Amino acid sequence: MTAVAPLLLRGGIVGGRRQDIAIRDGRIEHVGAGLDAGGAETLDVSDRLVLPGFVESHIHPDKAYIADRTRGLSAGGPTPQTLVAELKRSFTVDDVYARARRVLEAAVRHGCTTMRAHVEIDEFVELRGVEALRRLQGDFAGVLDLELIAFAQEGIFRDRVTKDLLREALKAGLKTLGGCPYMDDDQRAHIDWFFETAQAFGVPLDFHADSGDDPAHLTTEYIAEQTIARGMQDRVTLGHLCMLDVLDPPHRARVIGRIRDAGIHVISLPATELHVKARADVRRTWRGVTRIGELRDAGVNVSISTNNIVNPFTPYGHPDLLRQALITAMAAHLGNLDQLAWLPELFTTNPARALGLTGYGLAPGCRADLVVLDAHDAAQAITEQSEKLYVLKAGRVVARNTRTSGLSLPRRG
């Protein structure tokens, strides 16, 4: 790749103060007031909020943009898993590539600089999704870092091929293994297989876990126990965790304590929970969003992510993490001004930690993955869904966005 020219971001709001950011060789060289441009190209971002690049930590580009191929959800109707499983047989590599590419392009436009995507592997789609997403990994090099999870959406005990295909995907270089215990009858056997296989390949684990509302099926405590027993602290991530919300408070506090002690990362997927859960509830409709505030207060590393794009799981899904932040503020009672101020952690520093990214952030030496928002602070950015004026990947502008409007206003009386 050609060398990236030095760049100076002039006057942005960095860490709550007006500062310049000098970028050289793709990294942040200096942060401070009144820096000398030294001949570098200058971008005037005066009084605009600068955040580190957004991180999608749980997303499914391979099954995006298929809502028009099937029907939506209804109380008593088929699950989204069933609807999508029927469609997967017809997925070709080119079909997955085209739809997933649209997701990646939209994600970059909305400030995403690193994405960890689930790729479904099973008897229906086999390894066609893996092939398509690996092509995209190469095609987006330098624009978006794309990590892939070998993911068993259909469980592993319902056919004879998925376990072998997952191993094949790991051998081919996928860096994370993803399980889905609630898709198999024996959840513990499922969890055990994933821990054993992850240890054999030396890869981290990511589970879709406890997405229902029946505490009898809770797996988080077992996963935490296994994480510690096998020395995999900091290498296990749980998505969903909706069930936390229905546990009685003392039990919930115990489970949260176990998650923290096991160094497990949690990713909440609020848009999907709000769309999918509680379809059969006739009163006091359950929201299904995990207890993000309580997890954070307890010291758990908790993130939010987009999960699904225009499919039966979330027909209005869009890879825009600023939108997820607003949904989170509304759905998780996190909309007070002090909470809006820290919500960006949930799609920046926290998922960066869950993915084990190094050199991430706004400090000198960090890679210059940055988003400049047309807002003075996080509360305004989330409330107004402000435009992402610039998206930088390793010091290069990969997206510029503008919004225009014209008002015809009455004169002051």
Ligand SMILES: [Zn+2]
């Ligand atoms: Zn998911």
